[in-house]
Every structure is written in structure tokens, then in C-alpha cells.
Amino acid sequence: MARRASPEVNAGSMADIAFLLLIFFLVTTTIEKDKGIARQLPPKIEDTPDVIIKQKNLFIVNVNKHDQLLVEEELMDLKDLRQAAIEFIDNGGAPSGSPEFCNFCKGKRSPESSDNPDKAVISVQNDRLTSYKMYIAVQNELVAAYNFLRDRESERLYGWKYTQMKKAIDEGDITDEKRVESIQEKLQTVQDLIPLKLSEAEPKKSGS
Amino acid sequence: MSKFKKKKSGEIPAVNTASLPDIVFMLLFFFMVVTVLRDSQLLVQQKLPKGDQVEKLKKDRSVFIYAGKPGAGYEKFGKEAKIQIGDKFTDVSNIKFALEELRRKLRPELQDKVMVALKVDEETNTGLVTDIKQELRDLNLLKLIYITTPGNQLEN
Numbered sequence: 364m365a366r367r368a369s370p371e372v373n374a375g376s377m378a379d380i381a382f383l384l385l386i387f388f389l390v391t392t393t394i395e396k397d398k399g400i401a402r403q404l405p406p407k408i409e410d411t412p413d414v415i416i417k418q419k420n421l422f423i424v425n426v427n428k429h430d431q432l433l434v435e436e437e438l439m440d441l442k443d444l445r446q447a448a449i450e451f452i453d454n455g456g457a458p459s460g461s462p463e464f465c466n467f468c469k470g471k472r473s474p475e476s477s478d479n480p481d482k483a484v485i486s487v488q489n490d491r492l493t494s495y496k497m498y499i500a501v502q503n504e505l506v507a508a509y510n511f512l513r514d515r516e517s518e519r520l521y522g523w524k525y526t527q528m529k530k531a532i533d534e535g536d537i538t539d540e541k542r543v544e545s546i547q548e549k550l551q552t553v554q555d556l557i558p559l560k561l562s563e564a565e566p567k568k569s570g571s
Numbered sequence: 572m573s574k575f576k577k578k579k580s581g582e583i584p585a586v587n588t589a590s591l592p593d594i595v596f597m598l599l600f601f602f603m604v605v606t607v608l609r610d611s612q613l614l615v616q617q618k619l620p621k622g623d624q625v626e627k628l629k630k631d632r633s634v635f636i637y638a639g640k641p642g643a644g645y646e647k648f649g650k651e652a653k654i655q656i657g658d659k660f661t662d663v664s665n666i667k668f669a670l671e672e673l674r675r676k677l678r679p680e681l682q683d684k685v686m687v688a689l690k691v692d693e694e695t696n697t698g699l700v701t702d703i704k705q706e707l708r709d710l711n712l713l714k715l716i717y718i719t720t721p722g723n724q725l726e727n
Contacts, residue, residue, distance in 0.1 A: 374592070377592040378588070378591045378592045378595055381592055381595040381596050381599055382595055384599050385595055385598055385599045385602065388599065388602035388603055388606050389602055391606055392602055392605060392606045396721075397627075397628040397630070397688065397718050398625040398626065398627055398628060398718070398719065398721070399622065399625055399626065399628060399688065399689075399716040399717045399718040399719050400622055400624060400625060400626070400716065400717045400719060401626045401686075401714070401715070401716045402715055402716070402717065403713055403714060403715075404704060404707060404708050404712075404713040404714075404715060405708070405713075406708070406711065406713060407708045407709060407711070441724070441725060442725050489697045489701075490697070491696060491697060491698030491701070492696050492697070492698065493696065493697040494693065494694060494695070494696065494697070495620060495691050495692065495693050495694070495695040495696070495697055495700060496620045496693035496694070496724065498697045498700070499620040499621075499622055499693070499717055499719060499724075500620065500621075500622075500724035500725075502622075502717070503621075503622040503623065503624050503719075503723070503724065506624040507623070507624045510624055529626075530627075533626065533627050534627065565701065
């Protein structure tokens with residue numbers, strides 16, 4: 364059995380070398396965990412046509428330099444913002460029979476609030492001295508309101524949650540290409556149903 | 572029979588460690604693959620705001636802009652929030668050149684799909700962020716992502 368023609372190389376220190384490298388990589392590793400709120404900026408066009416938006420289709424969120432919220436001219440806590448935004452988008456105030464009628468809205472259908480999710484625009488106005496923390500918190504809540512409604516609609520139409528499916532596709536959990544395509548089409552349908560219409564006014568000078 | 576009896580010695584045999592290097596190598600390769608060496612040194616404070624309605628960042632097509640107060644060891648640069656691109660502080664008016672430089676380092680087929688990742692300290696004023704956004708609109712870099720840490724601001 365033991366036919367020793369050539370002596371074997373001593374591999375005893377292999378483990379030590381490997382450990383050394385391992386420890387180096389352990390120490391230098393930062394596992395990437397960058398995630399964030401994605402946003403598309405409006406393109407710069409010289410003379411934009413003035414679009415007239417009805418007062419009732421506009422939901423104005425004002426943040427002052429002390430990080431206080433003024434929503435539709437009323438002071439509001441951050442924790443109530445999400446619900447208020449959902450109620451506004453989901454209101455569906457257009458009368459039934461009119462072309463703007465929203466047949467899936469479950470809101471109060473108050474004629475004072477938005478006609479349908481496609482018409483509803485949320486406008487955020489910041490002060491220059493608003494803290495970035497508050498700014499992100501407000502954006503987060505508003506996106507959450509849209510995600511809540513998109514989840515609801517995708518569950519009604521397709522039986523799965525919009526946010527979960529989007530995440531699965533982003534992370535590459537679904538490998539079948541045809542399936543990915545059909546899901547992406549459905550995601551687009553939900554997005555068209557409830558488009559994210561967030562407008563950001565240029566911040567006022569501080570103190571005004 | 573006597574052949575078998577011979578082998579029985581009273582001592583416990585040593586554990587075979589021949590597969591130890593294999594295990595360690597496996598771990599080593601795992602860490603080598605997931606490691607990203609930090610490419611730029613942070614000069615600014617980075618306590619990112621919290622958010623939970625997030626999307627994943629596509630790292631191969633993004634350029635980073637950092638902003639915040641000068642961090643520990645860089646107090647000599649003052650207390651005002653500053654913008655950092657790459658390894659150095661940048662003025663608002665210089666963002667254009669710095670970003671163009673960074674963009675050229677990306678893979679050519681992705682250069683048109685650039686996403687700007689904003690890593691801004693939570694104590695910064697929104698005004699600075701607005702200035703950055705105006706510059707980005709001038710540059711026609713319209714996709715942007717505000718990097719956050721997991722969590723929700725309402726919880727604390």
C-alpha cells in the first residue's frame with residue numbers, strides 16, 4: 364500500500380495560511396446593504412406648460428424649519444400622515460357614471476377630495492432648514508401610502524402583494540424569464556392604476 | 572483473530588484534521604466573494620435616516636454623493652455640512668465635474684443608466700440636498716436614490 368516513491372509535501376501549515384487569509388477578509392468585509400428610496404427627478408425643460416390642478420386633487424404637505432408638519436392647512440403628527448395620504452388617494456370622489464369614476468376606490472367618495480388615484484397629486488413643500496431626517500421620514504410615509512394601495516389592488520387582481528413581488532424580482536428570486544416578464548407587466552398595470560404622483564416644490568427661503 | 576486484537580491500543584486516536592484546510596478554504600472563498608473593499612474614505616459624518624419603503628441599489632450603475640458635517644478627525648473643515656464626491660470635498664458648483672469623472676469609471680454600457688445614490692447625514696438641512704438635486708437636473712442625471720438604514724422613524 365505505501366509505495367513511497369517521492370516524499371509528500373508537508374501540508375500541515377496549509378490550514379494556518381488559509382486562516383490568515385480568512386481573518387484578513389473577515390476583518391475587511393462590509394457586506395453591502397445599501398438600500399434606499401428611489402426617486403425620479405423631473406427633467407429640466409425651459410418653458411413648462413402650466414397644468415391646472417383642481418384644488419381638491421391636490422394634497423399639500425408643508426414642512427417648516429422646526430420639522431413640523433402642516434397637512435392641508437392643519438397641523439399633523441408624522442404618524443397620522445400615512446393614513447391621511449391613503450384616504451386622500453383612495454377617495455374616488457368623481458361621481459359614478461363620469462369617465463373619471465374610480466371603480467376600485469374604497470374611500471369616502473367625498474366630492475371635496477381627490478377624483479381618482481390618477482388625478483391625485485401630493486405636493487411636498489420643504490423649508491431649506493428642514494432636517495434631512497424629517498424630509499426622508501415624510502417621503503417614506505408617502506411612499507408607504509402608495510405601496511399600501513398598490514398591495515391592495517394587486518392582491519385583488521392577481522392574488523399577490525405588489526411590494527413582495529417587486530422585491531422578489533429585484534433580488535432575482537424568480538428565475539423563469541417568461542414568468543418575470545408576465546409579472547413585470549402586471550406590476551406595470553398596478554403602477555398605472557395607482558401612479559405615484561409626488562410633486563416637490565422648490566423650498567422657500569428659510570423663515571418665510 | 573489475533574490480527575484484530577493487535578490494533579487495539581488503549582489510547583484514543585487523534586481526530587483527523589486533514590479536512591480542516593478544506594473547511595477553512597470554503598469560508599475563505601465565501602468572504603473573498605462578498606468582500607467589497609471600501610473605495611473612498613469617508614470625510615463626513617454618516618448617520619443615515621431610517622426608512623422601510625426601500626428598493627435595492629444596483630451598485631454597478633451608481634455613483635455616490637456623500638453629504639454631512641465633517642466627521643471625526645476632520646473638524647478643521649468647519650461645522651457646516653459639506654458634500655463629498657470620491658475622496659474629497661466638493662463645492663456645489665463643482666459637482667458636475669466630479670460626477671462626470673466618476674461616471675467615466677463605470678462600464679460603458681451602463682453609463683447612460685447611471686443612478687445617483689445620495690448618502691446624506693440625517694442632521695443636514697434639506698436646502699443642501701435641494702441644491703444637489705438642482706445640479707443633477709442640470710446634468711440630466713434624473714434617477715436618484717436616497718440611501719437609508721432599515722427601520723422606521725416613527726419607532727423611536
